Amino acid sequence: MLDLPKxxxxxxxxxxxxxxxxxxxxxxxxxxxxxxxxxxxxRMVGWAMNAAHTDPSVPAHRVVNRSGILTGxxxxxxxxxxxxxxxxxxxxxxxxxxxxxxxxxWHPLQELG
DNA sequence: CACGTGACCTAAG
DNA sequence: CCTTAGGCCACGT
Numbered sequence: 001m002l003d004l005p006k007x008x009x010x011x012x013x014x015x016x017x018x019x020x021x022x023x024x025x026x027x028x029x030x031x032x033x034x035x036x037x038x039x040x041x042x043r044m045v046g047w048a049m050n051a052a053h054t055d056p057s058v059p060a061h062r063v064v065n066r067s068g069i070l071t072g073x074x075x076x077x078x079x080x081x082x083x084x085x086x087x088x089x090x091x092x093x094x095x096x097x098x099x100x101x102x103x104x105x106w107h108p109l110q111e112l113g
Numbered sequence: 114c115a116c117g118t119g120a121c122c123t124a125a126g
Numbered sequence: 127c128c129t130t131a132g133g134c135c136a137c138g139t
Contacts (some may be wrong), residue, residue: 072120
């Protein structure tokens with residue numbers, strides 16, 4: 001029996017944006033939600049990221065919350081995995097928080113359009 | 114169909 | 127600076 005494609009459109013859009021995040025840059029759930037026109041539903045972005053585990057091409061470690069805190073670090077298998085991935089890209093992380101977050105922040109609407 | 118859950122965000126005190 | 131409360135909507139049960 002063939003599996004019909006379900007409503008992955010929202011997830012695919014989220015993944016597409018996350019994949020566009022340049023190496024060494026970060027963005028927030030809210031920014032992605034805003035870019036997708038779901039500004040008030042940033043939670044859905046986080047939900048989509050939860051499903052992103054099946055898609056290794058999605059750099060979920062580049063997505064943090066509005067304060068630059070690594071809120072999703074507990075979902076990377078190891079508590080330090082997310083931080084390691086970020087530091088591997090030249091991002092400094094201190095106390096689970098991205099340093100120079102405002103400088104490294106990548107705004108989809110501004111960068112893409 | 115109703116309810117609970119969640120890697121969030123904003124506003125108010 | 128802090129905490130609390132509300133809203134948001136997809137998804138599983």
